[in-house]
Amino acid sequence: MSTQSLAPASSKKPEDAQFTAYVVDDASREIIDQVARELVIPRASIRKGSIRTAIDALGQQRSPKILIVDLSNSELPLSDVNELAEVCEPGVTVIAIGDRNDVGLFRELLNSGVSDYLVKPLSTALVQRSLLATVDGEARARQTNRLGRLVATVGTRGGVGTTMLATSLAWTIANDRRRRVALLDLDLQFGSVALALDLEPTHGLREALENAGRIDSLYIDRTMARYSDTLFVLSAEEEIGDAVDIDPRALELLVSELRNKYHYLIADLPEPMSPMAQGIVQNATHLVLVTDLSLAGMRDTLRISQAALQANASCQLTVVVNRAGEHRAGEIAVAEFEKAIARPIDVIVPFDPKTVAAAMNVGRPVSRDRGRVATAIGRVADRLTGTTSKRDGGLLGRMLQRKG
Template identity: 40%
Template sequence: MSLLATLLGDAPAPADAARGAGPRLLAYVADAASAALLNSAAPSLLPCEVRTGDILSAVRDLARQRSPDLLLVDLSGVADPLAAMEALAGVCDPSVRVIAVGDSNDIGLYRDLRRIGVTDYLFKPLSRDLLEGALRAAGAGAAADEAPGRLGKLVAVVGARGGVGTTTVAVHLGYWLADGARGRTALVDLDLQNGTVALALNLRPEPALREAVEAPDRVDDVFMERAMVAASDRLSVLAAEEPVEDVIDIAPTAALSVLNRLQARHNYVVVDAGRAQGGAARAALEAASIVVLVGDASVAGLRDLVRLRAAIARRSGGGRLVTVLNRRGAPGELPAADLMRTLGEPPEHALPYRPVPLAVAAGVGEPVFRHCRRFREAMERLGADVAGQPAAQDGLFRRWVRR
């Protein structure tokens, strides 16, 4: 399934109150006649705003602002409409319904757009009847909250044991998906008392995550938006710092309710599941489309990596398992030949041991890849793999094995 099929198309939009500010319909058309028709026909059906521009204008604007419930974009004159749709998918909420208009009367283009999830394609010059019909159909679908929607990709990051850098991987993966893949990303720390995701980014978490998981029936999209802290224009963090003396037991169903709500509003939801020892973390692993298993090449780390990999394979809900060897080059690690003999195959990714840049980054609350080129390159490969994008083929571990 293509990226667009995952991120666009037949998905319900949250209620208007949950959307906050912004039009119900946002339209981009390149010609005056289409703009005039939209301004005449659309307001009687739903609140709207019409802007002059094409799909590339929409990509530029939506990279900086909230997505509407319904989006109409103009493909006229665009050399590669499908590539433009791919770019749009990277900046839109997964729940957005998209109508395309254009000057190409090509049945192949129509079929391609429908296949990737575009609600409708209208050929110019636009007729009032066809336009109103498309808007009614898309608007009715957007209002149907009970209809099943397309959700953003859920990625669970789990450590084979403590100290292998699970949070480091989760934080940097979230940053890359937001910055490199240009997707709206939520980063969730399921350790409500001792988690360090917010700390790693020099953020103070809002005191709302506990309420969200203890009373999920009282949570709506407005509540979730206020509970999250922005780390960048595309990356938001949901974390907590609850008293260590409290007993907190997150019900798996409550955790999944929160994660599903986040998936409806984000392209990616990255969960720091720690060592997956609680029911909520295990539920996240089973629900995830990708599980990133982090370990190192120490004797104990390798033992636990093998055990947890087998356990995840038995319990997984069908998600893909990606193994990451962290802290490659650290003192006391096993030789590559021994690691290969134990694992049976190389891990998909390896991240270099760089204690000085890590310490510098931790001190200022920044991603370490701003201070270390090799770590950045390794994270780019991992992030591209998770996002389903092409990346450099020659990974760090494979170069290490060949030495």
């Protein structure tokens, strides 16, 4: 019997499951149960069921750290595994078991982010080795596993509507697309994300960003404000004039913890070129750059997008024009703007003070009210979630939509 233990070094929230297995047959269930007891895995739960049972259950609840699923009854194991990845939190380690001894399947499962595939009949030695390997290789596994997407939202200047967009985008992805979303307001003094969602600013974000040692999953859970079962917010309201001494390692650690637990981490960045914003942009999977149709907006869309892509070439850029139509006569024409920035504008959000003010002034995400602003924000969400929108009719479509 091994003397090694999978018990975590730090204390975790009691209700968070550490290990869950969904297993079809009793013989495999008994083996896994025995190994879980031998390894003293806390809060282990071994249930009867297939991968479909796991998909149904995990769509409704928090994911464990380690999950075993049974592919024995699965006709399309790869598509089931991908469906499972959709409902699971990104940082979960998944071990699959099954009755097909097939090297091709094994390889494809590993490519899909599964950390191991065990063929039945199981033995305690086999299961134990696999479980211990997930712990030893946790850092490596986390890199190959899916991490949540990191979306940096920046404006070419203040007041352009970055926070309106970040909050509505977060709400749309969390509510309409049913993904777990964390929204991080990195303007620690003047940030208005919490106001825009009618939440109290949380305490502890500054402390976390100043002391990497404070950050662990329990601390983050306690520091986040809950908007809904899929949307959580980290923000602050620090004293004006207080110097905040951000530790770059703390920011990195915070981001990686959040990306393990949420499908999307959306960061509202106050200053595109501050060291903190740079730290986010360098690791971002997506950059949403918000501008108006002004001359300064045009110049800075080009400058910020060039700097961002230089720092992080693999980042997907989305250029959003907001408040379009506010100064009809004074605005730069879309074609001229696009020529100057040497790329298309991806989404145009119309100026709609009635809808936007009505929502923002009472702390409601603008997208909840549907309408033209929500439709445009839905298109930004399409780009971030990878779904294509039939409504995007190219330049003409976007211009018509702007007028409509």
